[in-house]
Amino acid sequence: MVFDLDMIKRFYEGYSQKVEATRKVVNHPLTLTEKILYAHLWQGNADAAFERGKSYVDFAPDRVAMQDATAQMALLQFMQSGRTKVSVPSTVHCDHLIQAEVGAVADLSRAKSQNKEVYDFLASVSNKYGIGFWKPGAGIIHQVVLENYAFPGGMMIGTDSHTVNAGGLGTIAIGVGGADACDVMAGLPWELKFPKLIGVKLTGKLSGWTSAKDIILKVAGILTVKGGTGAILEYFGEGATSLSCTGKGTICNMGAEIGATTSIFGYDIKMAEYLKGTGRAEVAAEADKVQENLTGDNEVYDHPEKYFDQVIEINLSELEPHINGPFTPDLAWPISKFAEAVRTNNWPEELEVGLIGSCTNSSYEDISRAASIARQASDQGIKTKSEFIITPGSEQVRYTVARDGYLDIFEKMGGVVLANACGPCIGQWARHSKDPNRKNSILTSYNRNFAKRNDGNPNTHAFVASPEITTALAIAGSLTFNPVTDYLTNDKGEKVKLEEPQGIEMPLKGFAVEDAGFQAPAEDGSNIQVAVSPTSDRLQILEPFPTWNGADLSGLKLLIKAKGKCTTDHISMAGPWLKYRGHLDNISNNLLIGALNFFNEKTNLVKNQLTGEYGPLPETQRAYKAAGVGSIIVADENYGEGSSREHAAMEPRHLGVIAVLVKSFARIHETNLKKQGMLAITFNNKEDYNKILEDDVIDIKELTSFAVDSPLEVVLHHKDGTTDSFPVNHTYNEQQIEWFKAGGALNIIRKEFADSKK
Numbered sequence: 222m223v224f225d226l227d228m229i230k231r232f233y234e235g236y237s238q239k240v241e242a243t244r245k246v247v248n249h250p251l252t253l254t255e256k257i258l259y260a261h262l263w264q265g266n267a268d269a270a271f272e273r274g275k276s277y278v279d280f281a282p283d284r285v286a287m288q289d290a291t292a293q294m295a296l297l298q299f300m301q302s303g304r305t306k307v308s309v310p311s312t313v314h315c316d317h318l319i320q321a322e323v324g325a326v327a328d329l330s331r332a333k334s335q336n337k338e339v340y341d342f343l344a345s346v347s348n349k350y351g352i353g354f355w356k357p358g359a360g361i362i363h364q365v366v367l368e369n370y371a372f373p374g375g376m377m378i379g380t381d382s383h384t385v386n387a388g389g390l391g392t393i394a395i396g397v398g399g400a401d402a403c404d405v406m407a408g409l410p411w412e413l414k415f416p417k418l419i420g421v422k423l424t425g426k427l428s429g430w431t432s433a434k435d436i437i438l439k440v441a442g443i444l445t446v447k448g449g450t451g452a453i454l455e456y457f458g459e460g461a462t463s464l465s466c467t468g469k470g471t472i473c474n475m476g477a478e479i480g481a482t483t484s485i486f487g488y489d490i491k492m493a494e495y496l497k498g499t500g501r502a503e504v505a506a507e508a509d510k511v512q513e514n515l516t517g518d519n520e521v522y523d524h525p526e527k528y529f530d531q532v533i534e535i536n537l538s539e540l541e542p543h544i545n546g547p548f549t550p551d552l553a554w555p556i557s558k559f560a561e562a563v564r565t566n567n568w569p570e571e572l573e574v575g576l577i578g579s580c581t582n583s584s585y586e587d588i589s590r591a592a593s594i595a596r597q598a599s600d601q602g603i604k605t606k607s608e609f610i611i612t613p614g615s616e617q618v619r620y621t622v623a624r625d626g627y628l629d630i631f632e633k634m635g636g637v638v639l640a641n642a643c644g645p646c647i648g649q650w651a652r653h654s655k656d657p658n659r660k661n662s663i664l665t666s667y668n669r670n671f672a673k674r675n676d677g678n679p680n681t682h683a684f685v686a687s688p689e690i691t692t693a694l695a696i697a698g699s700l701t702f703n704p705v706t707d708y709l710t711n712d713k714g715e716k717v718k719l720e721e722p723q724g725i726e727m728p729l730k731g732f733a734v735e736d737a738g739f740q741a742p743a744e745d746g747s748n749i750q751v752a753v754s755p756t757s758d759r760l761q762i763l764e765p766f767p768t769w770n771g772a773d774l775s776g777l778k779l780l781i782k783a784k785g786k787c788t789t790d791h792i793s794m795a796g797p798w799l800k801y802r803g804h805l806d807n808i809s810n811n812l813l814i815g816a817l818n819f820f821n822e823k824t825n826l827v828k829n830q831l832t833g834e835y836g837p838l839p840e841t842q843r844a845y846k847a848a849g850v851g852s853i854i855v856a857d858e859n860y861g862e863g864s865s866r867e868h869a870a871m872e873p874r875h876l877g878v879i880a881v882l883v884k885s886f887a888r889i890h891e892t893n894l895k896k897q898g899m900l901a902i903t904f905n906n907k908e909d910y911n912k913i914l915e916d917d918v919i920d921i922k923e924l925t926s927f928a929v930d931s932p933l934e935v936v937l938h939h940k941d942g943t944t945d946s947f948p949v950n951h952t953y954n955e956q957q958i959e960w961f962k963a964g965g966a967l968n969i970i971r972k973e974f975a976d977s978k979k
């Protein structure tokens with residue numbers, strides 16, 4: 222057993238009481254989302270109802286999951302906490318670093334050698350700190366979580382945006398940055414803006430070529446890539462309960478594409494069957510005891526418009542299969558309209574590659590339905606025209622579908638089975654192509670299809686559909702083929718129509734696996750050494766950041782006055798830099814290289830006030846650090862918007878920047894800066910931004926009396942000897958002021974933990 226049954230039992234024991242307490246506070250019938258959120262409030266029930274879309278609320282998630290790319294910095298930070306074990310059950314999954322090229326065996330073996338030091342680090346740090354470790358080849362994080370860890374009513378955070386997949390098994394599961402994962406593992410609360418609620422009522426029943434994927438493709442078309450922002454989607458209705466658990470997972474998974482905080486389904490018979498089928502009958506038995514609270518109240522579902530902020534209704538009996546794209550997952554086409562759209566828009570009609578699987582769509586049901594199409598092609602002498610690629614989501618699924626003959630069917634039609642990993646879904650695809658820039662089309666059953674996502678080619682038109690539609694179109698080799706109405710020609714020249722797909726939700730002989738690829742952590746990890754070579758350029762053990770010296774800040778050099786948009790991507794660029802995400806010093810060489818310098822309108826070219834020369838920004842900051850001189854970043858509105866990336870806060874801190882003064886912050890980044898012990902301040906009067914000159918030396922006063930709601934003062938010393946001064950604001954609460962004084966939140970956790978041992 223890899224899951225924590227005791228934790229789940231304890232949770233269910235107190236769950237109904239918490240829901241009843243919530244009723245008194247909220248005072249109206251409850252959605253499922255409200256029941257689960259209130260049951261996970263940090264340190265007991267609150268005595269106030271929270272305002273949707275406004276209140277920031279602390280939660281206590283039950284579990285943390287991390288993928289191998291993002292886990293590196295999260296765990297390097299966790300090591301700083303001084304704790305000997307993680308505070309909540311946590312797992313690491315090695316799935317993102319495996320490049321797909323020729324097939325599962327060779328690709329996995331190459332990845333193990335190329336990423337050896339990262340895997341060794343993750344395996345050893347997991348072993349030491351009580352974290353479950355899923356080895357390379359074990360599977361994709363979200364499929365493995367669904368098969369092993371998700372449970373109805375639970376709350377989980379994961380360092381990956383498709384963590385939301387676990388909503389298919391009734392878990393509120395939310396993607397976060399590594400700093401949040403570190404906090405929860407270290408025993409701190411996790412903050413979330415209380416979400417708005419969107420109800421999705423599903424009526425009718427799926428049939429024929431239509432599958433669960435088509436529901437989310439349709440929802441994406443309705444809500445667009447931004448329509449779910451700040452909201453949780455709660456699915457309900459007869460159509461919802463008729464969907465398989467893994468089908469529900471597919472829908473929740475792709476909810477990330479509409480910007481939703483997460484999506485969720487209520488506990489039902491399909492979830493119970495899936496729990497039993499994946500070796501968790503005990504969890505189903507516990508959930509059965511509180512099942513009335515693992516779904517929304519009847520009154521809510523009878524009158525959803527009264528209790529949700531928005532309601533969408535979809536009749537599954539009328540839903541057509543959809544194909545979405547290109548370049549965005551919300552461009553939704555019912556299949557009956559798609560061929561015309563391809564011709565009208567002049568998209569490449571030839572389908573070069575069909576790819577099925579990934580964490581989104583590689584369930585037993587998906588594979589068996591796709592295989593039922595592939596089998597027809599082989600049986601009827603139809604040659605597959607496109608390349609065809611299969612990515613199983615986990616070793617358990619791969620082993621089971623291989624045992625049941627499905628992989629043979631795909632291989633017979635020329636399909637290539639990749640390692641149980643992300644591969645082409647995240648651009649880890651050494652695609653065989655003579656011209657990597659040519660215009661071409663691919664169709665996947667993945668979730669994202671933004672330009673360059675799969676193969677790095679901006680001219681690849683990537684479309685998204687269900688595995689069975691992808692398989693049918695790959696056989697036809699054409700985007701304009703509609704399997705619902707069109708015929709294919711077999712090797713005898715006869716016209717053949719593909720029958721509707723047939724699938725099985727759960728394997729009749731049960732799931733099986735020889736080696737699932739799981740390493741349980743040591744009971745006592747105190748003697749385990751974390752494997753990091755001091756000469757590594759990919760990994761570096763962190764040093765605690767220095768504490769504040771207790772004095773006002775004086776003589777700060779202006780590192781940059783950034784103009785316009787400055788997202789976390791401008792502050793810490795991705796792409797090739799991600800290789801160094803476990804090595805703070807190396808990745809710091811990308812600090813702010815995407816930001817525009819106000820004074821010369823150039824990126825990565827700033828004045829070094831020590832020499833008067835212009836140079837790259839990271840080098841300039843390293844010169845200030847070497848000289849023992851503090852510095853400050855000044856920027857425009859919404860500084861640090863974009864994905865929560867802890868590197869964007871850690872890099873300036875590491876290189877010696879002390880303060881960030883902006884017109885406004887993106888909230889998550891502002892909190893990340895505070896956690897790292899930086900001073901994050903805003904102009905009281907935004908016009909004061911204009912007073913800052915290139916050669917300014919800057920003081921920050923009133924820090925010695927740093928207090929909640931008490932402004933600070935900035936003094937500018939201009940080169941001509943004149944000065945300017947103005948008030949600046951901050952949003953530090955008492956706890957956060959302590960973080961600043963201690964040099965960062967982790968320094969406090971470490972001290973508290975050490976004190977508790979005395």
Ligand code: SF4
Nearest residue numbers: 383579580643646647
């Ligand atoms: S398969 Fe794709 S969507 Fe799923 S975790 Fe991997 S990269 Fe993300």
